[in-house]
Amino acid sequence: MFSFGGLNAGVCGKSFKPHRNGLNQVLGDLEQEIMEVLWKREEAIVRDVFTELRKKRKIAYTTVMTVMGRLANKGLLQKSPIKNSYLYKPVYSKDAFEKCISREVMKGVLGNYTQAAVTSFVDVLTEIDPKQIEYLSNLIEEKKREIKKGDKRR
Numbered sequence: 001m002f003s004f005g006g007l008n009a010g011v012c013g014k015s016f017k018p019h020r021n022g023l024n025q026v027l028g029d030l031e032q033e034i035m036e037v038l039w040k041r042e043e044a045i046v047r048d049v050f051t052e053l054r055k056k057r058k059i060a061y062t063t064v065m066t067v068m069g070r071l072a073n074k075g076l077l078q079k080s081p082i083k084n085s086y087l088y089k090p091v092y093s094k095d096a097f098e099k100c101i102s103r104e105v106m107k108g109v110l111g112n113y114t115q116a117a118v119t120s121f122v123d124v125l126t127e128i129d130p131k132q133i134e135y136l137s138n139l140i141e142e143k144k145r146e147i148k149k150g151d152k153r154r
Helices: 009-013 027-039 046-054 059-074 094-128 131-153
Strands: 079-083 085-090
Touching: 009 046, 027 046, 027 085, 027 094, 046 059, 046 085, 046 094, 059 079, 094 131
Parallel strands: none
Antiparallel strands: 079 085
16 A cells, blocks of 8 residues: 555545545445544544434444444554543544545546546536636646746756
């Protein structure tokens, strides 16, 4: 596995499901719900997460405990012993995780179909939000300036 900005790419690029929405494209439903609780709280024990999830769905404490353990094993949660329990904290902010997912998906698509993928990206972006084309154009111009600066230093 390789790393992107300290984020394990195996975690963020693993089993992408494009037909699903949001973080459910890379996380299961319960994994996403648990991560959302922890991103909001910043840290919690299993009981806290379980209590929060029980407000929305019927779920067993042991199920929450198992999934949180798996999220820790995947590198998404930090697990620290406290008294007779564990304190869990997200290893990455939600923003960092989303950026990693986006980057890994784009690398996968562009690596195989560069020209078609770029064309499709611009077409889809135009359909979704035409105002973003100007933003994209500005980003491209900024990158061109960065590249020129880099070339002058060589």
